[in-house]
Amino acid sequence: MTGQDSFTTLLLEETEDGVSASIKELGESALPEGDVTVAVQYSSLNYKDGMVLNGLGKLVRTYPHVPGVDLAGTVMQSDSPNYKAGDEVILTGWRVGEAHWGGYATRARVKSDWLVPKPAGLSLKECMAIGTAGFTAMLAVMALEDHGLTPDADGEVLVTGAAGGVGSVAVSILAHLGYEITASTGRDETHAYLKDLGATSIIDRAELAAPPRGPLGKERWSGAIDNVAGSTLTSLLASLGYGASCAAVGLAGGPKLDSTVIPFLLRSVNLLGIDSVMCPTARRIDAWTRLARDLPRNKLLAATHTAGLADVPELGGRILRGQVRGRTVIDLSL
Ligand code: NDP
Numbered sequence: 350m351t352g353q354d355s356f357t358t359l360l361l362e363e364t365e366d367g368v369s370a371s372i373k374e375l376g377e378s379a380l381p382e383g384d385v386t387v388a389v390q391y392s393s394l395n396y397k398d399g400m401v402l403n404g405l406g407k408l409v410r411t412y413p414h415v416p417g418v419d420l421a422g423t424v425m426q427s428d429s430p431n432y433k434a435g436d437e438v439i440l441t442g443w444r445v446g447e448a449h450w451g452g453y454a455t456r457a458r459v460k461s462d463w464l465v466p467k468p469a470g471l472s473l474k475e476c477m478a479i480g481t482a483g484f485t486a487m488l489a490v491m492a493l494e495d496h497g498l499t500p501d502a503d504g505e506v507l508v509t510g511a512a513g514g515v516g517s518v519a520v521s522i523l524a525h526l527g528y529e530i531t532a533s534t535g536r537d538e539t540h541a542y543l544k545d546l547g548a549t550s551i552i553d554r555a556e557l558a559a560p561p562r563g564p565l566g567k568e569r570w571s572g573a574i575d576n577v578a579g580s581t582l583t584s585l586l587a588s589l590g591y592g593a594s595c596a597a598v599g600l601a602g603g604p605k606l607d608s609t610v611i612p613f614l615l616r617s618v619n620l621l622g623i624d625s626v627m628c629p630t631a632r633r634i635d636a637w638t639r640l641a642r643d644l645p646r647n648k649l650l651a652a653t654h655t656a657g658l659a660d661v662p663e664l665g666g667r668i669l670r671g672q673v674r675g676r677t678v679i680d681l682s683l
Contacts, residue, residue: 354378357681358454359658361402363412368404370416370662381450383458384429387438389422390473392452393480394656394664394677395514396601401447402665408447416661417679418445419481420452421473429461437467439637441481442626453658455681465633470641477678478653479640482514485625487636487643489515489574489596490522492621496594500527502571504590505549507531509557510576510601510671512539517675519574520546521648522640531570533557533581539674546648554581558602561587564611572596579603586612586620594619601671652676657683 360373380386400406401416409416419441424432432438443463445451450458467473498506506523510516511532523530524547532543535554543551558580569588573595575581579602582595586608589595597620612618628636652675656664660679667673 356454356456357658358415359417359661361409361412361414361416368402368412370402372658377456380456380458383460384427385424385432385438385459385461385464386426387420387422387440387457387459388425389420389452389455389457389681391421391477391681392417392679393419393477393482394661394668394673394679395419395481396599396668397481398446398661399665399668402662403669405669410448415450415454416446417452417454418442418447419477420445420457421467421476422457425456427461431461432464437473438464439467439473439476440464441484441633442628444626453661453679462630465630465637468637468641474678474680475646475649478649478676479518479644480514480676480678481625482676483518483640483644483649484633484636485598485623486515486518486522486574487640488625488628488632489519489598489623490526491636491639492596492623493572493574493594496619496621497592498572498594502590502593504569504571504593505529505531507533507552507570507573507585508548509533509554509573509581509585510599511543511548512536512674513576513601513671514673514676515576515598516574517546517652518644518649520548521645521652522643523547525643525645525648535671542651542674545651557581557584560584563587564609565615568616574598577602579605580607582606583608586618589616589618592617594621596621596623598623649676653678655680655683
């Protein structure tokens with residue numbers, strides 16, 4: 350199939366052994382319902398895409414499926430009064446790429462309510478270099494600020510899973526805002542990269558995940574952004590300063606939380622849940638405005654690779670194994 354009516358996609362199909370992804374040409378009539386059709390130029394690779402591409406976590410219920418939890422492109426056709434052909438738009442969250450066809454296709458049909466106009470000062474490609482992971486990093490920073498974190502607080506801000514997508518953008522934003530940051534990573538080869546992004550010091554992932562000696566450790570962190578959960582989160586909660594907060598973003602190290610309530614009772618610490626998927630639109634727009642302002646372009650580019658649709662299946666496995674550094678933009682023209 351060729352021509353105006355067709356588009357290229359990485360289609361995920363159910364097989365006897367699980368799922369299998371291959372590049373396909375589909376007709377526009379295959380697109381799901383929605384009031385806006387977008388010519389997608391860029392998407393990105395996120396941890397959840399790795400799960401979807403490998404059929405994990407029951408995130409996708411209906412096949413065939415187009416993965417890609419975010420997208421950036423130009424409106425082709427719109428039945429919504431809020432958008433017209435030619436408008437540049439971005440989309441993250443709302444279970445796109447899970448419950449609805451996502452960004453790993455040159456065309457997407459979506460609900461206009463899910464879209465955000467491209468923020469001034471960022472290109473479409475830069476928006477996807479930020480993508481779901483970077484947007485989430487900004488939501489985490491904003492949540493810590495809402496709970497009183499300022500750059501002059503005692504102690505460094507801890508970022509776990511720091512060499513990953515959320516972690517890399519979080520370190521870059523915090524450094525730009527003047528925070529002292531400890532970056533936790535399990536990969537020695539990323540130390541120089543994390544220092545370049547602005548980390549003040551590095552702590553090994555294994556050291557951080559070691560169980561605390563008791564329910565409370567030394568007051569060490571003025572705040573934390575945690576992408577890992579499991580024993581790392583348990584241990585960091587015991588080392589937060591009095592009244593400090595941890596923004597819980599992810600579970601790359603497992604979903605369990607085995608903390609006592611003592612840090613909450615005796616140190617008044619806060620555990621703040623971060624959800625980028627159903628985040629209200631006003632908060633989204635605030636976060637994108639902040640990203641255009643508080644994320645230095647050179648740091649973003651240093652943390653970004655570009656890949657094509659054909660590379661995505663392999664990258665989906667690598668991100669689950671913790672082998673992807675920083676952010677990966679998927680360029681639909683490659
Ligand atoms: P990445 O894979 O890019 O980063 C995760 C990082 O976690 C890795 O780079 C690695 O960092 C570390 N890591 C990986 N495996 C383990 C392990 N077994 N134990 C300890 N650390 C590990 O993923 P993202 O940055 O895109 O996402 C991070 C997490 O946040 C994921 O769980 C994801 O699902 C979640 N997420 C949540 C969102 C929300 O709305 N709450 C939105 C976006 C993501 P290093 O090598 O430095 O140790």
